Amino acid sequence: AQSVSQHNHHVILSEAASLELGCNYSYGGTVNLFWYVQYPGQHLQLLLKYFSGDPLVKGIKGFEAEFIKSKFSFNLRKPSVQWSDTAEYFCAVNAGYGGATNKLIFGTGTLLAVQP
Amino acid sequence: DSGVTQTPKHLITATGQRVTLRCSPRSGDLSVYWYQQSLDQGLQFLIQYYNGEERAKGNILERFSAQQFPDLHSELNLSSLELGDSALYFCASSTPWAGGEETQYFGPGTRLLVL
Numbered sequence: 001a002q003s004v005s006q007h008n009h010h011v012i013l014s015e016a017a018s019l020e021l022g023c024n025y026s027y028g029g030t031v032n033l034f035w036y037v038q039y040p041g042q043h044l045q046l047l048l049k050y051f052s053g054d055p056l057v058k059g060i061k062g063f064e065a066e067f068i069k070s071k072f073s074f075n076l077r078k079p080s081v082q083w084s085d086t087a088e089y090f091c092a093v094n095a096g097y098g099g100a101t102n103k104l105i106f107g108t109g110t111l112l113a114v115q116p
Numbered sequence: 117d118s119g120v121t122q123t124p125k126h127l128i129t130a131t132g133q134r135v136t137l138r139c140s141p142r143s144g145d146l147s148v149y150w151y152q153q154s155l156d157q158g159l160q161f162l163i164q165y166y167n168g169e170e171r172a173k174g175n176i177l178e179r180f181s182a183q184q185f186p187d188l189h190s191e192l193n194l195s196s197l198e199l200g201d202s203a204l205y206f207c208a209s210s211t212p213w214a215g216g217e218e219t220q221y222f223g224p225g226t227r228l229l230v231l
Contacts (some may be wrong), residue, residue, distance in 0.1 A: 032217065043118070043206065044222040051217040090159065094218070101172035102210065102218045103149060106159035 002027045004093050006107035013081050014115050021076040021110050023065075023091030033074040034092040034104065035065055044090065050074065061085070083116045119143065120209050120223035128229045134195040137226045141188055141209030147171070148190040149210070149220060150182055154203040165190055197230045204228075 007022045025031060035047040048059025055067040065076045074091060088111050092104040119142035129135055141148050150162040152175075161174035165184035176182075179197075184190040194201060204227050208220035 034219075036222075043224045044208075045118070046219065046221065049219055101164050102147075102220070103161040103164055103172055103174060104151075104159075104208075104220060105161070106151075108158050 002093060002105045004091055004105050004107035006089075006091055006110050008110045009108065010111050010113070012113045012115065015083055016080050017114075019076070019078040019081045019085075019112070021089055021091075021112070023074045023076065023107060024072050025074065025091075025093045025105075026072065027093060031093050032102070033065075033067060034094075035059065035063070035074075035076050036090045036092060037087045038090065038109075039087045047076070047089075081112075081114050083114045085112060086114045087112060118221040118223065120207060120221055122205075122207055122223035122226050124226060125224065126227050126229075128231065129197060130231055131197055131199060133197050133230075134193065135197065135228065137192040137194070137205050137207075137228075139190045139192070139207030139209075139223055141190070141207075142221055145209035145211055145221075146188065147210045147218070147220075148184055148188070149208045150176075150190070150192050151206045151208065151222075152203050153206060153225070157203075159206075162192070194228070199230050202228055202230045 003026045005024045033050040036044040050067045058064045088109045091107040094102045121140045123138045146167045149164045153159045162176040164171040182192045204225045206225045208222045210218045210220045
């Protein structure tokens with residue numbers, strides 16, 4: 001069965017610090033990968049996604065992620081965080097083409113707190 | 117704003133009761149997914165509908181059911197509610213199947229509290 005692991009459950013950073021959130025998935029076939037962000041009290045918003053092609057994908061608000069197939073990883077990065085990035089971040093995967101459904105499998109989330 | 121709407125935003129009810137959560141997908145989206153977010157289980161897929169038909173089931177209890185109507189809105193019915201059903205219920209919609217490259221856009225959620 002597919003699974004997604006997010007190793008950092010809580011991250012605390014100061015403004016302007018660099019961010020890297022880890023995400024590993026287990027699935028041997030073609031996958032689509034996503035990062036979603038959930039600001040306090042709000043719904044999930046798509047940050048970025050990877051379907052194919054360039055493994056380095058850029059998303060909104062200065063976020064980027066790199067797909068490393070050999071490591072089954074899709075880590076999220078941002079060179080300089082802001083207080084407004086305080087939120088919970090979810091990595092998700094689906095089976096992509098050929099699957100019966102594109103249901104998303106989510107990681108447990110990483111709660112990021114940015115101190116001003 | 118994702119274009120996905122959900123009603124109601126909040127729901128407080130008692131154990132044993134039945135509630136209905138409603139979701140309207142983005143214009144043109146044929147797929148609707150339901151997810152449950154709780155502190156102990158995280159974000160879990162419940163069920164998917166595609167153009168009115170059930171496409172996939174996840175960790176959905178037998179007390180829960182869903183349907184998608186001809187106008188593509190969907191309803192999630194939760195019955196014989198228990199305290200543990202308290203959670204945030206999201207729906208997401210997506211563009212029609214296109215080679216597997218499908219992005220889900222989430223609604224604001226319905227927060228259910230069972231007392």
